[in-house]
Structure formats: C-alpha cells, structure tokens
Amino acid sequence: MAPAADHSTDTVLNARADARAQGGQVSDWMPYLPASTSPFCPEDVDAASLTWAETVAPGSYTHKVLARGTRFRLEDPTGEACAHTLVYNALEPTERLNVADTQKIPWQAYLGTGHPLLSGDGRVLATIVGDTSGRHDAFCGTSTAAWNALRYGTALPEGPAPAGRDLFVKAAAKHGLGPADVPPSVSFFQGVRVAEDGSFDWVGSSGAGTSVELVAELPLIVLIANVPHPRDPRPEYIVGPLRVHAWRTPETNPTTQADERFDAAPEVRRAYLNTLDYAEARGL
C-alpha cells in the first residue's frame, strides 16, 4: 500500500480525486464487470452470454443469485483451489443442499459428472454436467474456526486463515440467512476416498487447470468459500484462486438436449420430475 504521504486528502474534493484515481486498477482476484469483459472467458463460451465472471481470492468467498438454467463453471487454475459450495432455492431458501440425500439417492458417495445436488425436498437444485478434476468431497464439509485454530494457530475472519464456515455465515447473511441456515456443504477440487475401515484417504487435487460445471435447475442462491479442505494434510494454510464463469442455458428437461441426464437413473428422473413440477406450478 502507498504510504499516506502519497495521498492528498485534506479536503473533500482532494479526497474524492484521490479515491477516484484508484479506479481502473487490476488485481489477481476480482469480479469482472460486465461479465462479458472477463479476461478468462472459457474458449467454448460466448463472452457476450456471460452473466458472472470472477476470480475468487484464496481464503475468501463469493455468492450470487442465479436464474434457473444458468450454467456455472468453476475452474482451478493453480490446482490449489477448494470450492466449498452451498446452494439454496432462491425462492424458498429453507430448501437447500442436503448432502445426505445427495449421496444416498444416487447410491454414490463421490461427486462427478451427472451427479445431482439434491435438496431435502426431493428436488434437484443443480446438476454436475462437467468435471475434469474428479477430486471432490461430500463427507468432510468445510473448516470451522475451532479446526483452523488447531491446525494453523489462527482462524480470525480478518486474518490469514479464515474458516470456511465463518465465510459461509457472512455470505449467507448477505441473503438474509442466519448461521442456522448454513448446513453441511460439498467441496470441489480437493478429494478424499473412504478406506475399508472408514478412514479417509487424502487424494487432494488432480492438478492445475481442471474445472467442474453445474446447471442451476431452479433459481439458486450459490455460496462459495474458497479455503483449504479440512483434511488437507499440509501444515500451511494453502489455497489457490478460484475462477467462476456463468452463462444461461436451458435447464434439465425431457424436451431439451439434456435427455440423457433426465433418464440417467430412476431416482434422478423422479427428482427432475419433482423439480419440473415445482417450477411449472410456480410459473417459472
């Protein structure tokens, strides 16, 4: 930061000029507005169609309300991101990600392409439609202040090792949601596998440049905390930037190109039917 001596802020006009002179700078992590100006627009996406473009700082969070049918891609440019993620029905946020149903209903613990993120209300909030990482986790949730204090010696929200839960609590508050509205979350880009005795084998990241892509099946509140996975064995608080791009596409529907997702399994088919039934009744 420039020392105060570099600033002339003795009057309101000078202070205004000084503040305005700071605009237009670029950071390694920042949102890009309008989204179409993103310097990192994915090659297979029309920049003009972007509705959200951002590089989330390591140890920070982002949140957005997305229209139904929005496709959002998370990218891990360094291989060190860990995108702890929560989704809520934006119209009725008591409907939110239910990790138990997300693992139980598809009879599969590990997240990957085709996996639905289910609410506790028998509906699909989002579907994973692309995944070049394969290293995700729905068991361990995110970190707490108590955990980070134990692991890193500090967990102050304003400090160098904030906890995922504390970031979620702030992100949730910005949508009128309280601490009790932060349920168990899933994380992308850092994985664990369950050994025969139940212990977690750390598999971590699959390297730089992977991505995971989701479709919003209902209007969503999306909260993302980009902090180390709680089982990351490294003694340092290590996490990389997270890139986010979103654009509009049709939601999963038997009459769209998404037929194969719709009919992938009987449980998932009924989850989409419930989702479409809700959307139809609400006039979405």
Add this chain to the structure above:
Amino acid sequence: MTTTINNPVMRPVTTVPVPVTTYLTPDGQLVSSVPVGASYADGSPLEWGGPLVPGAVVLDEQVAPRASWSGVVRAGQVLTIVDVGGNQSGDCLLYNAHDTDERYSAPDTLAWQDNAYIRTGTVLRSNHGRALMTVIENEIDRQDTIGGACSRESNTLRYGHHVMYHHGCRENFLTEGAKHGLGMRDIVSNINWFMNVPVEEDGALGIVDGMSAPGKRVALRAEIDTLVLISNCPQMNNPCNDFNPTPLRMIVSEPDVDYEADA
C-alpha cells in the same frame, strides 16, 4: 398386541401397534393408509435391556414404533439407547440445549476423527467443532451418520410417488423440533443409530441389512447440556428397520464413575 413396561422409574407408556389412519372402502371395509406391517409383528423378539453405565436413572422412556422423542441430557449424564427389537434405526439430531444454532454436524464429526463411521470413542461434534456428546459404549460394529433421514419427499425419489403419504423421519423431526422452536432450517444431516450404510471402494453407498440385534445398545455421554431429537424410523421400503419397526428405549443416567473420552 400391547406392551407395557413395568419399571417404577419409567413414565408409564403403552405401545399400541395398530394403524392410525383408516378409511372406509365402498364395500364397507376399514382400510389403513399406513403401510401394512408399519409396526412390529406379533412374536417379534423384544429385549428391553437396561442402562449401559452404572448410576442413578433419571429418565427412562420408550419410543413407540414410528414415533418421535426429545429430551435434554445434562452435561455429564449418559444417554443409553436400546435397540429393543433389533436393527431399528434411531434417527438422531443433537443441539446445544441453550443455543440451538449450535447443532450436530456430521461433516465436522467425521473430519475431526478422519473416519466415515461412528464407533466407540467418536466425539459427536457441533457445527462449531465442539464436542456435544461422546460415544462411550457401543455394542455394534459401527453406527451411521452418512445415510441421512427418510422423508416423504426423498421417498418419492427412492421408491416412487406412490409412497408420498408414508410417514418419514423428517416429518418426525419437524413434529418434535417444533416443540423446541426448531424448523426446516434446523434439520441437518443426522445420525442413524443401529443403521448400516457401507461405503464401497468405488463410492457405492447405501442402506443395507443391519448389524444390530434385539437389546443392542449405544451410550452417549453429554459434554454440554444437549437437546436430543429422535425419530424412531417408520421406513417400510428399505432394510433400515428390518421391515419391522420396533420400539426404542431411552435411558438417562447419572453415572457413578467419570468416563474419559477415548478421542
């Protein structure tokens, strides 16, 4: 069939396992909308057991098949849960009795212990990572906290829309939670005592035949004053209750000796 427990400490509770919702068919028959067999069959072996730790019993109640239950276990007290009929899932949520925004967290419990299953020594942690209760005794190989609770809504996914009006654990949690000011946002991933959910090498996961038996128990020591919500699972479409829902017995003791957490 009626079962009454003769125990001077226990509140007198009578279990009457009969259908609770009936309708009259055009030909004059009384039929229930509750699934056939939604309570235990005559002749089911029931082993009511007793507390797992020595000490004064301060509360001793039975939970009828399909019903909900709640109670506060004070710090230092031990809750013994008896699987009276064997392989009866006791879906369970825990809250800090003085601040219910702090509640059981399955991921924190698992991440802290670095293992996907609950066994003796498992510390049941809150969403702040704090110890709510500790498993001090456990008579089956492992307990589940991955499989979540059944609900009307998720039942439609697993079995079809014809089961929409079956009773479910989420219904029980909402009924019981409402007595304590808890609602939808307070129902999170839960524990399933006596339920078996293996995770296989390729990630395949599901509720399979249980490993429990009549009279098997688990004992939990409260580390702080803990509100315990129980749904005695009414599920009739998977093996979590052996397709024969049976009672649970909840016993709270003041232990004679201090139990140290293994974790």
